[in-house]
Amino acid sequence: MSQEHQTEVERTMAELNFFDAVKRALREEMANDDRVMCIGEDIRSHGGPYGTTKGLMELYGEKRVIDTPIIESAFFDAAVGLSLMGWRPVVDLMAADFITLCVDQVIHGASHYPFMFDVQIPLTIRGPIGGGLRFTASQEKSLEAMIANFPGLIIVYPSSALDAYGLLKSAIRSNDPCIVFEHKLLYFYSVSDEFPEDEFTIPLGEAAVKRTGTDLTIVSWGWPVRESVKAAEVLSETEGIEVEVVDLRTLRPMDRATILESVKKTNRAMVVTEAHRFGSMGAEVAATIQEFGFDDLDAPVARLGAPEYPIPFSAPIQDAYLMTADKILQTIKELLV
Amino acid sequence: MSQEHQTEVERTMAELNFFDAVKRALREEMANDDRVMCIGEDIRSHGGPYGTTKGLMELYGEKRVIDTPIIESAFFDAAVGLSLMGWRPVVDLMAADFITLCVDQVIHGASHYPFMFDVQIPLTIRGPIGGGLRFTASQEKSLEAMIANFPGLIIVYPSSALDAYGLLKSAIRSNDPCIVFEHKLLYFYSVSDEFPEDEFTIPLGEAAVKRTGTDLTIVSWGWPVRESVKAAEVLSETEGIEVEVVDLRTLRPMDRATILESVKKTNRAMVVTEAHRFGSMGAEVAATIQEFGFDDLDAPVARLGAPEYPIPFSAPIQDAYLMTADKILQTIKELLV
Amino acid sequence: MAISKETKTRPASDGAEFLRPSEQLTDDQLVDLYRDIHLIRRFSERQVEEFESGRMPGGLHPGHGHEAISAAVPRAVRPSDYLNGTHRSQNGILALRGVSFRRLWAEVFGRETGINGGRRGVDLMGTFEDDIRVWAHNPVLGHNAGIATGAALALQLDERDEVIVCLIGDGASVCGTVWEACFFAGIRKLPIVYAVENNMVAYTTRFEDMSPIENISDRASAFGFPGQLVDGNDALAVLDAVHTAAERARRGEGPTLLELKTYRFVGHFIGDPQVYRTREEVSEARKSDPLHLFEALLRDRGLLDDAAVTNIHHENLERIDAGLAEAMLDPFPNPADALSRTYRSGTYPMGYSS
Amino acid sequence: MAISKETKTRPASDGAEFLRPSEQLTDDQLVDLYRDIHLIRRFSERQVEEFESGRMPGGLHPGHGHEAISAAVPRAVRPSDYLNGTHRSQNGILALRGVSFRRLWAEVFGRETGINGGRRGVDLMGTFEDDIRVWAHNPVLGHNAGIATGAALALQLDERDEVIVCLIGDGASVCGTVWEACFFAGIRKLPIVYAVENNMVAYTTRFEDMSPIENISDRASAFGFPGQLVDGNDALAVLDAVHTAAERARRGEGPTLLELKTYRFVGHFIGDPQVYRTREEVSEARKSDPLHLFEALLRDRGLLDDAAVTNIHHENLERIDAGLAEAMLDPFPNPADALSRTYRSGTYPMGYSS
Ligand SMILES: Cc1ncc(C[n+]2csc(CCOP(=O)(O)OP(=O)(O)O)c2C)c(N)n1
Ligand SMILES: Cc1ncc(C[n+]2csc(CCOP(=O)(O)OP(=O)(O)O)c2C)c(N)n1
Ligand SMILES: [Mg+2]
Ligand SMILES: [Mg+2]
Secondary structure, eight states: OOHHHHHTTTTEEEEHHHHHHHHHHHHHHHHOOOEEEEEEESSSSOSSTTSSTTTTHHHHOGGGGOOOOOOOOOOOOOHHHHHHHHHHHEEEEEEEGGGGGGHHEEEEEEEHHHHSSOOOOOOEEEEEOSSSSOHHHHOOOHHHHHHHTOOOOEOOOOOOOHHHHHHHHHHHHSSSSSEEEEEEHHHTTEEEOOSSSOOOOOOTOOEEEEESSSSEEEEEOOOHHHHHHHHHHHHHHHHHHOOEEEEEHHHEEEEEEHHHHHHHSSOOEEEEEEEEEETSSSHHHHHHHHHHHHGGGOOEEEEEOOOOOOOOOHHHHHHHHHHHHHHHHHHHHHHOO | OOOHHHHHTTTTEEEEEEHHHHHHHHHHHHHHHHTTEEEEOOOSSSSSSOOTTTTTEEEEEEEEEOOOOOHHHHHHHHHHHHHHTOOOOEESSSSGGGGGGTTHHHIIIIHHHHHHHSSOOOOEEEEEEEOOOSSOOHHOOOHHHHTOOOTEEEEOOOOSSHHHHHHHHHHOOOSSSSSEEEEEHHHTOOOEEEEEESEEEEEEEOOEEEEEEEEEEEEOHHHHHHHHHHHHHHHHHHHOOEEEEEOOOOESSSHHHHHHHHHHSOEEEEEEEEEESTTTTTHHHHHHHHHHHHHGGGSOOOOEEOOSOOOSSSSSHHHHHHHOOOHHHHHHHHHHH | OOOOOHTTTTSTTSSSSSOOOOGGOOOHHHHHHHHHHHHHHHHHHHHHHHHHTTTTTTTOOHHHTTTHHHHHHHHHHHTTTHHHHHHHHHHHHHHHOOOOOOOHHHHTOOOOTTTTSSSSSSSTTTTTTTTTOEOOOOOSHHHHHHHHHHHHHHHHHHOOOEEEEEEEEEEEGSSSSHHHHHHHHHHHHHHHEEEEEOOOOEETTTGGGSSSOOOGGGGGGGGOOOOOEETOHHHHHHHHHHHHHHHHHTTTOOEEEEEEEOOOOOOOOSSOOOOOOOHHHHHHTTTHHHHHHHHHHHHHHHHHOOHHHHHHHHHHHHHHEEEEEHHHHHHOOOOHHHHGOOSOOOOOSSSSOO | OOHHHHHHHOOSSTTOOOOGGGGOOOOOHHHHHHHHHHHHHHHHHHHHHHHTTTOSSSSSOOOTTHHHHHHHHHSSOOOTTEEEOTTTTTTHHHHHHOHHHHHHHHHTTTTTTTTTTSOOOTTTOOOOOTTEEEOOOOOSSTTHHHHHHHHHHHHHTTTOOOOOEEEEEETTSHHHHHHHHHHHHHTTTTTTEEEEEEOOOETEEEESOOSSOOOOOGGGTTSSSOEEEEETTTTHHHHHHHHHHHHHHHHHOOOOOOOOEEEOOOOTTTTTTOTTOHHHHHHHHTTTTTTHHHHHHHHHHTTTTHHHHHEEEEEHHHHHHHHHHHHHHHOOOOOHHHHHSOSSOOOSSSSSTO
């Protein structure tokens, strides 16, 4: 359980933002294990579109930081081949949305080979995800639901600098193929945490309670976790409603126990996603809660998500799409007040 | 509602199996509208891997039945281009699994363009889906969940010859991009229905009650609908349990009203999928039922799906994967008896 | 970076006579072409100004250096032919095909009246309107070529005499779907021109570091159609090459792969530190600025003087700024309307808008 | 369909001396090669018999006609080199790399002892075992080439002196990921040989209807490495070409694209009505049956006579059938074990097996 972990973290030294946390994780894992390598587009000199891989080539050499042409399909295939030869590739997608270009191999290669051939595919895919920068739908979508139904994959989606660091390290060390989504607003708004000096990891598959409460459980992941916590603070002050916020952090495998424990206490739950409600991982959360916590529920599990259109450019329609503390707050008021 | 439709169908002439129903729908739609065309691999002489497009070239000419090399990515792009030029392409995938090779354009092209550019993308993708023929995981997976979270798409998944016919015709006539999954066992076991002589269509987005009952609602689609009905018959005879089977037929948009109406009556529900439970469309069904039918539920919505491994070759492990009447029956007994 | 004179006139197909429509341009037409090149440059510069002022949201990938291409391509073909630009050339081509600056700026600033109702923004705008025929580009690199190939297939099936010119970045030109599309177009001899805007860089990646062969145009032999290397900074060379390839396509002889060699004068995006190249390289390349080259040519021929140039610059800026002023008064889109745009087939029974 | 003699010896790279390792084979080695070719044919024929008897589940895509390739490739390279077959050649290559017929048949019949524990079946079997180095092929066409290219990258990064030979069908060779992979391998001069088993057909699609150029090997110029057309029915020609290309790759000079022209004597699958070709065409092609050609050559050279041939046939059949008999006694896999194979990193807290 991460709560322990976080108290441990309190004896800390420095503050790192999300971006630097990712950078530190990559550096440390490359230092720890000389089979860890990065492959992708424009990662050498530029460090990828957000600069997270910048400097790695200088530190670890040209062999371990490979630039490719714009060939998402073949470079992901290549990463599978590298994995089979004992490398541990960290595949850099410029936008998580481009997983659409290699999802064939994510499924038919990475997720199937270990089962079919008794091999390890210890690769990690990192992709900046989510909206808020006005890049529109082909670079700002949520796509975790696209790959969630395929056994063999691990899906990670941190919402804080500490989680990004600890989970990325675990993903790189994992012998299973891991997809790590990094929400772009977390880079952009330079979300920070106190960091201990010593290395640490956060286990895959463990949710974290990011705020404790007794009246309603929010289950969320990524950027909306922060909006949820914000909404919870306001509700506490203005309405005396205490919302517990469970951050899934890993979507597959999903930490059912932590979710159910929280719902047992609050007896009400809401899933908050940046994704469209219909067909999202929010559905899995709601289905899970009602299935295993039916008797704890005083009301149906609510779902809050994006409207049913692709995320557009212009401020009013993009804002109406994104998940905000205000939307969460209003919805909870409707539910509880 | 399809029940009416089915009584209407009772004044019929001929029996058609699933395969011939698909063939008839394609022929009629090509005859009705000379902008309807088929594009894919090996569809001219061979009619695709199962022969559904066989003979179309002879009837409607080389222009309207286009063979391509093995270029799923570009031929799907081409279908988008054709749509934008006023054609209505029916894209033939050899296996539904290969949608992984063009899912980028399904999402970033077909599903986004209408919203972004005020255009129609009236294309249909047909793909044989599902297990049971020992082709293993890269050609026998369920993948409806992969594309379910993307607004703009319509997802169709018939379980009978009549539905396959009526829904495929509607999909081809629809001005929205439709994905039609055809379960391979429905071809293989030559599932038949009585057909009227006159053409008809079945509206997209309407579920059908395939068996009425009062004790439990099964929601399902595709091949497992037939297994569910089989299980229901046995339960009726042996245990006096009356199971209602709702066949979604269209997964997106989902016919919430028909599901909720049934649950209102039975007060219990189970979703049966060939897909793995976790992250499947079964989650959406369960989430929807508990959300909008919470007070009608006497027990949590149960979910039945495939075990968490990719579908393998060998009989015992493939059989353990597939959804059967027996599994459904056993589960219901555990739930109700 | 400059292309030697020999290469640029290499014929598109052996034996075919090499037409030079540029030689038939009237003086007025030449001046108009200059006006277009400048208009595009100025539009792009104004965007950069707006962006740097912080007023303009989203991302911006200016096309400074690509203007000979954006200006010559629309003139190389018939108004009824289809065009498909890249993120560098698209905005200029839209303006030259008659989309008002008001509609363009309105899109840039996310207004309801924008060419895409504010849904796409500056980088991604485009249209499938039949009276414009400048197809929107797909921001996932490579797929423009696939979609344009589908359009070419439609043109062939409908026995129409239009063609489509599909512009592609050098980086994008290696995406799998581009190879597949070219191969398919080669089989069917589709009426399409693939024209690579080779600005010698893709994001931060230098062309020479990511190509096993020197000229992209040489890839054409894998597809069974001709390739041609063209000086992409020379508007007349682009005009001639695109025209010849388009006419070849129109005659049913199939596609051509043009490589239009040029240079991106600015960063990939505003703020790009450009560590992948030296200032000297950029200054050297700027000597072949297509705007200056063409201005010099027309001055040489006595078609332009200081006054004429000043006048053109002034008029262009006025057009651009007038559109901007109008656009800024236009309303923003309404979220309530957005929902009804997702599906085209009317209302489905329920559930999909939840 | 037959290849003229000139083309088959076209050198892989200009200037490089064309080695003919086939000329150095001893008489015994030549006879062994014949034995291998026959072994593969016979194994495939036995599969067809089992399939037609209804005993064998799943699909079957026999490789009759491809045996010169399957037999020569493993001999053209070192045992430590990596191989990656297609659905036509893979099974034969596995047998020649020492996988027992018991393990192969066990896979065919879905037994726990099969090379993939019965999880893949006949069409898709393969392995990543380090002492075999015949990489499993990915049933989604094209991706073998991508994955093999990743393996070649690993060989290069680790400065190993092994190479990988990746076989590709003519149909599969146009998949986007293959072009991308070849392009990338060209940039990095990776130690890989791409060898297309061009059997002139893909499913029901005739090669000449779906290629804008005559020879696949000519595509190599787009990737900056040599291409070579080879008579794929001539085991010695295949041996020489693959050997030369592999040695070139080993020297760090980069990939080669070999086109091994052959013919698929049987349908795409058992039961294929083969409407896309005439009986005459097949009979004509059968005159170049690689098994018969090689038998005739060795008879000519006095290395084989009727008795030797009968003996070899008999021994091969015995090996194959002995493996079959053993395999049929082997147990089926247990569903309960299957679940534990999905993930490799131990048990995650909960939920994923639900
Ligand atoms: C498939 C895909 N991969 C990566 C990107 C991110 N990206 C946007 S523009 C660009 C560089 C494109 O280079 P090039 O095609 O040469 O065009 P240029 O910008 O030089 O005009 C990249 C990598 C993308 N949009 N799509
Ligand atoms: C991406 C993809 N598309 C389609 C198929 C179906 N398919 C299997 S084999 C085959 C034909 C392959 O032809 P070729 O590569 O020439 O190999 P051959 O069977 O002739 O040896 C096809 C289309 C597939 N497996 N993968
Ligand atoms: Mg470029
Ligand atoms: Mg073939």
